[in-house]
Amino acid sequence: MSSASPRRPGRPIGGQLVIDRDHVLDAAERVIKRDGPGASLEAVAVEAGVTKPIVYDRVGGRAELADALAERLADRMIEATEDAIAGETLNQASLSRLVRANLLAVAEHRELFLYVTGGNTEQTAIGRLSLAERSTTPLAKTLAFWRKSQGHDPKVAEAWSFGIVGMLQMISVWWITQPERAVDEVASQISDLMWNGLQGPRK
Amino acid sequence: MSSASPRRPGRPIGGQLVIDRDHVLDAAERVIKRDGPGASLEAVAVEAGVTKPIVYDRVGGRAELADALAERLADRMIEATEDAIAGETLNQASLSRLVRANLLAVAEHRELFLYVTGGNTEQTAIGRLSLAERSTTPLAKTLAFWRKSQGHDPKVAEAWSFGIVGMLQMISVWWITQPERAVDEVASQISDLMWNGLQGPRK
DNA sequence: GGTGAAAGTTACCAGCAGTAAGAAACCTGG
DNA sequence: CCAGGTTTCTTACTGCTGGTAACTTTCACC
Incomplete structure (x- = not known):
């Protein structure tokens, strides 16, 4: 699934066939989807058709990879949820669709979601917040x-x-570990909680 | 900080000086508090004054350790939050105290909280849910x-x-990474959101 | 007193994050 | 045209960690 690569030490023979960051990130997503959240950087390098130092040069270490993937995932989820309310004003029905779209988007990118939200044991909680922060910023506005x-x-x-x-x-x-649960029911219940909460006073 | 141990191969010389599970778990908490969420099982063994196979025999691998610590942490947090509403019925003021108590309890067990809620990369999300599930069960009732x-x-x-x-x-x-934020204000805002949400219809 | 179970430790393996050093092609100045 | 530097990538390594197999010593029982 990866492009033909030199597989030989030294500068590549052709012209400017440089491997770019996105190529590595795409490979990382495929590996995570295949191997689960425990995917290794070595596997990412193999999938990208390069070697580890390339990965480190392009995206940095494990923490930076998680951060970069969080950015991509956040963009996709924001897009999916924005489509759900599509211009319409905020109300109970659109909120329910938003929650539903969020659930389905997470299910679609299940392994990636777990990779991004979990782990990052070393540096404090900053890594864990990256997806949340990116999702939060537009929502807060x-x-x-x-x-x-x-x-x-x-x-x-x-x-x-x-x-x-x-x-x-x-x-x-919770929901992706309970597949028998109807998505519409969960979305409806949670959007109720949210909608009523948002109405609050706190003048 | 650990009891005097044989430090010699073979069955211990005295009577029944067996190392129990709680001794290892206590050591694990100290190490996590000292080394952060990236603490290793080897360090836990050293702190407990034993060797790695003992740790594996008593508590299992990394996932089981996180699960056991999640159980302990959940108990403490439930206790702390129960004290906050202390028999009183559910209302906005008691809810605010509950949120506040929760925030302070997390701050107190900061590293442990991060260890328990993060990571567990390998097995799916079950590990991540363990703290949540234990906290959720009494709340749901x-x-x-x-x-x-x-x-x-x-x-x-x-x-x-x-x-x-x-x-x-x-x-x-979010809060423990933003220490300048007043705990009372955050607790008040979040409890408002929750309280109004809980009032919802969904007859 | 001998024999098996109990309770530990030593010593190892495999895998992973991360890095230093080397190799091949290209480029540029003389 | 060719020597030396630059770019771009690989090889080969270190250090650490989770996890386990095999060995060692004592106890308890017959």
Whole structure:
């Protein structure tokens, strides 16, 4: 699945066939999908058709890889959930669709999601927050705007956004380990909790 | 910090000076507090004054260790939060105290919390859920009872409990990386979100 | 007193993150 | 045209960790 590569020491023979960062990241996603969240950097290198030092040069170590993949995953999930509310204003139905889309997106990228949200044992919790932060930032903006438009205090937007993202992440992990549970029911229940919560005072 | 140990091959010379599981788990907590979430089993063995195979015999591998520590941590956090509402019925003030107690408990066991909630890369998400599940179970019971007493549908209790626990975990991770933030303000904001959410219909 | 079970330790293996040093092609100045 | 530097990649290694096999010593029982 990887392009034909030199497999010989020294500078590649052709012109500018340099391996770029995205090529490595694509390979990493395939490996994680195949081997699960415990995938090794060595396997990533093999899948990319290169050797380890290339991986380290292009994306850095394990922590940086997780961070880069978190960025990609966050983009995809934001896109999936944005489609769910598609311009429409925030209401209970659109919120339920958002939760549902989030669950399905996590299920689609299951192994990648587990890789990104788990681990990163060494450096503190910063690694763990990367996906959350990227998901949170646009949500916080939307929330602050919406709260203001409803005549409420927008100050809570940041904390609430992190709370909501955490709620969604936990529900996702829980749900993907309970496949028998109907996605619509879970989405409906959680969106109820969220919707009523958002209406809160805190003027 | 560890008891005097044989440090010699073969069965210990005295009577029944067997090393028990809790001794190893205590050592593990000390090491994690000292070395951070990346603590190794070898370090745990040294701290416990024994060798690695003992650790494997008493608690199992890394996954089992995380699970055992999750159980202990869950018990402590449940105790801390139970004290916060102490018999009193569920209301906005007690909920705020609960969130506050949760945040402080996480901060107190910061490294342990990160160890338990992170990692466990190999086996799926089961490891990650262990703390959540233990925290969720009593919460779900309380919630179901309370919903019923309010004339609402208690069916949502399970999903809501996981959502709330996820929210609290994410807020905790976020908060402990932002020490300048006042704990009371965060607790107040999050409890507002929760309290209003819980009032929801879903008859 | 001999023999098996109990309770440890030593010594190892495999795999992984991360890095230093080397090799082949290209490029540039003389 | 060719010598030396630069680019681009590989080989080969270190150090550490999770996990296990095999050995060693004592106890308990007959």
